[in-house]
Amino acid sequence: MSSTTKRSWTASARKRAVGALPPEKLLPDSQPSYMSSWIYVFGVLTLTALIVIIASGSILALKGPGWWHFTGIGHFFNSIHLWSVELFFFFMVIHLWGKYWMAAWRGGRARVWMTGAVAFVVAVPCALTGYVSQQNFDAQWISTQAKDGLNAAGVGAFFNVTNFGQMYSYHVFLLPLAVVAIVIAHVLLVRKHGIVPPFQLSDRGALLASASKADPEPVPPRDPSVGNERARDAVSGKAAP
């Protein structure tokens, strides 16, 4: 490496990024053999529900906040937006419960759990600002009810749920930006650390094997340099060298 390259911020950043997330980790074409449960589907379902939310929300934002009240097509996209939000939270809650029961923070994955949990916590006010931006009776009621908790906590001083303009700004830009940023961080951390392996079973069945008995799995070791063909062999029972 030349001295110029060594001093380059760009080259250093690229080297660190590729080191942390090489292409085969970022876009993998194989996955650990233990990932054979429907519970794993809910992560990607949550992500895709978020895509539908953003797409339908963008259409609503393009036409302005009043559009959906007086046009059929506007109401249609508002309904898509509502139901994708409901699906998003439904999938995310199942995903979170699944990850809890897997203790998905094991093996240095605490940040993976924490970013996922923060995504949920930030998604709640993102949805709330949407509800109070509806410009209908539901928005009136929710804003006049929600103000008391926020005011009591001092939050109401700078986050006024009865101010439509402020809530609309939060809903269409600031909070979605935060949710998307956290979700991207979460996904990149998942790709970097991989999906948490199963608990190892002891002779008594339910407890973990001690670290001295680590890796008792009767499956061949994974050589990162080995391609997909080797992975298929491993699953089919052919031993790796």
Next chain:
Amino acid sequence: MSRESRRREDESYREWKGAYRPYDILREASIALGVVLALAVGLTILFSSPDLKPSTVQSWSRSDPVDFVTTATTELDGTSGTGAYGPPYNHASDGQHIAFVYLAKWFGVSHPINTAQDFVLAPLRSITRQPVLQAAISAYQAAPASTQTGWTSAYEKALGNARARPDGSITVKPGNYGPVPTMMGSLLTFAQSGGLDGALLTSKQFYQTDYTKPLLFMSDGGVLDSRAQQQHLLGTQWGMMNETGSYPGQVWLWLYTFWYQIKPFSTSANADILVMGVMGVLSLAFILIPFIPGVRDIPRRVPIYRLIWRDHYRTQRADGA
């Protein structure tokens, strides 16, 4: 388990050294997107979405003029919910607190509202060419505070037995109310014409998006409450986590709403800050589960993981046999 053995055990989970299977992440994501889109469109076609028209001060004053005038009178003497609220609207109280922690008070009055001035006197002053009304306002403002309170208190008491006439005005038993009935009669007419809705939104600039004043005014009365009760949205009905009609609302707020249903929260004057405090602690704990002994250990003591990874363990047993 010692700290060292826990560390070594945790380390053993860092990287999977077992078998891998083919996987197409982009294909999976595309299929998932199709499924979610189909579900959202299907639910939209089947159920659409609710959109109940908002209440207005005009519709409220026309449908329940007695409640409107009663509320307006409490706004005039500062005894309404907003008038006595405290921060961030005024200094009428210190706001809610936990022990010595007065967060609302510390953040101060950021959205100042003088209910008498903003909800009653200023809108009435904007009505021109009514010398009798303007004289009544002047008489009210010139009177000592105790006299003003005497007039409004007597009027509020009389409003308890008031009746609405077919023309939308109200009948109140005669009494010593000073200029208050004149003022309230004009305010009622102004509201029924739709003028008060606009007057409450008036600001120093042409464009306006802040609906704090009309919303607080209406929430001090019974108009929002009565509609909310019909739509099962009251706090005692699990409140704002519900949606109008039979639609699922913000069901993810169930835990937040739950605390309001039980003591001591349900009977506390500081319920909001207590619930926010509890939810703040629980949210932090939720994020920090990996570091909380006991909570982080439950998953390996409850064998749900055996169900999740049943195929993996079955393969292990078969290979070990």
